[in-house]
Amino acid sequence: MIPAFDSYKERFNVESSDEIKPGLEAIEQAMEMLGHPELSVPVVHVAGTNGKGSTIAMLEAICRAHDLKTMTFTSPCIEDVHDQIKINNGPLAPFQMDAIFKELKAAGVSGLLTDFELLTAAAFMACKMYKPDIAIIEAGMGGRFDSTNVVRPIVSIIPSIALEHTNFLGDTLAKIAYHKAGILKPNAIAVIGELPQEAFNVVQEEAIKKEVILRVDGEDFEALIGDTYVQGLLEINDLTRNLKGAHQRHNMALAITAFIEIAQKLSRTIHEDLVRQAIARATVAGRFEQLSKNVFLDGAHNPASAASLRKTITDLYPNTPIHIVMGILRDKDVDGVLRELEQVCDDFTFVEVEREQHRLMPAEQLLAHSQATNKHVSGNALEAVLEKRKEPGIVIMTGSLYLLAQWRHTLQEVFRAQ
Incomplete structure (x- = not known):
């Protein structure tokens, strides 16, 4: 769509x-x-x-x-x-x-x-x-x-x-x-x-x-x-x-x-x-895009882009707690993406890409694929980001450009109002 x-x-x-x-x-x-x-x-x-x-x-x-x-x-x-x-x-x-x-x-x-x-x-x-x-x-x-x-x-x-x-x-x-x-x-x-x-x-x-x-x-x-x-x-x-x-x-x-x-x-x-x-x-929406002091968007939807995100995190935020809010489509290499990001993050909140109903991977399935110790499911990506933002470190919403497209404007409005 x-x-x-x-x-x-x-x-x-x-x-x-x-x-x-x-x-x-x-x-x-x-x-x-x-x-x-x-x-x-x-x-x-x-x-x-x-x-x-x-x-x-x-x-x-x-x-x-x-x-x-x-x-x-x-x-x-x-x-x-x-x-x-x-x-x-x-x-x-x-x-x-x-x-x-x-x-x-x-x-x-x-x-x-x-x-x-x-x-x-x-x-x-x-x-x-x-x-x-x-x-x-x-x-x-x-x-x-x-x-x-x-x-x-x-x-x-x-x-x-x-x-x-x-x-x-x-x-x-x-x-x-x-x-x-x-x-x-x-x-x-x-x-x-x-x-x-x-x-x-x-x-x-x-x-x-x-x-x-x-x-x-x-x-x-x-x-x-x-x-x-x-x-x-x-x-x-x-x-x-x-x-x-x-x-x-x-x-x-x-x-x-x-x-x-x-x-x-x-x-x-x-x-x-x-x-x-x-x-x-030059800027690109959703390419390690900073929305607030500790919230970023990055459309890492395949292992190669996830590897780039991992390297960026390592270079810019070493020794910093990382919280990932992730939704991805089922026709992607989900395990490959997770294995890359799990090298720099052990705290995942999984959500669903509502804009692509026919291709979405249920959050519970994502949870099952993850090898992280601290992992959760949320029914609302916005609430997940705002909740994790209260904790030390940075929050990254990632996994699908469609997920970013769905929430980017709303997140921008929330952070402008603060």
Whole structure:
């Protein structure tokens, strides 16, 4: 379910299904009917397991700092559908979504697409109608057969590859890498994070096949400890990330490298001070996001992102009591996530992700999977956070981006009022 999306479908009598149907046939037909809005502006296409949102946030901030008008399309939403499509980092306004749906209805795409395909079509119509200088598009799932893969990007980015969505993408890194590598396109530079060798081999083979030039983290560029970016003779020092955690240093390097390629394609000059300013202000909701003195949100929903959260906790809060409020979906690697977080926390409160009723894992089942000594179930995530906040240490709500989306605004309001 995409919050607030159905209201537009109902108002404009545009139908779509809530199924997941990997494949490009329907979206390609829709693009033809809409006059190919996906080709209307230069595009950066981003796919990968973790790091997509943070890389996009830093890249978008750098672009805007250099006076480029941006459009981003990301998943899932934080509050509702409007924040999945942003112009200059501002959520799409209802009147803008109205205008887009009028075009979708007039083109006759009703009944042709799934919900995510329809939303993808809406994002591409935003490109056509509001004409950004650069559109940064995040793949929804996988890449090769994801509805966003009708674009012809000037830059492709793959921050990381790990096991995820194994029921759709396959149960090995090589199989998953096959899907992610599908976003590589001829004549587009590909900026690649530090991938497991098994995954990198697949990406490299795809790049050779399509004659794509790879820019690889740790080989062609890097961000040194202390946040100095280096690529060849270019060195940008005194970078200060707003996004915390050692893994964000690598995402920062990807974003800067991608912008270097964008600047070259669009004949723009890179200003180091503007890069510094952008990196210092870039934020992502739900990425070790601090809501109060001792409450954080982090969408660690797979073992790799849980490992990053564990390392961030170890780096920033050693010897500090940690309380985790967690809800996760049953199609995730629940045991893998728990084993990572149990290394830094022995106090868990399990809740349910109410927004995704058809995919939720009951809190009692989560409790049974946990090996923590101090573990509980709560029927209300807000109450659990507020109760744990009274104890020494920090509280982290984690496990599912849908859980964070459900409670983030409410928590913000509670803490503002205090």
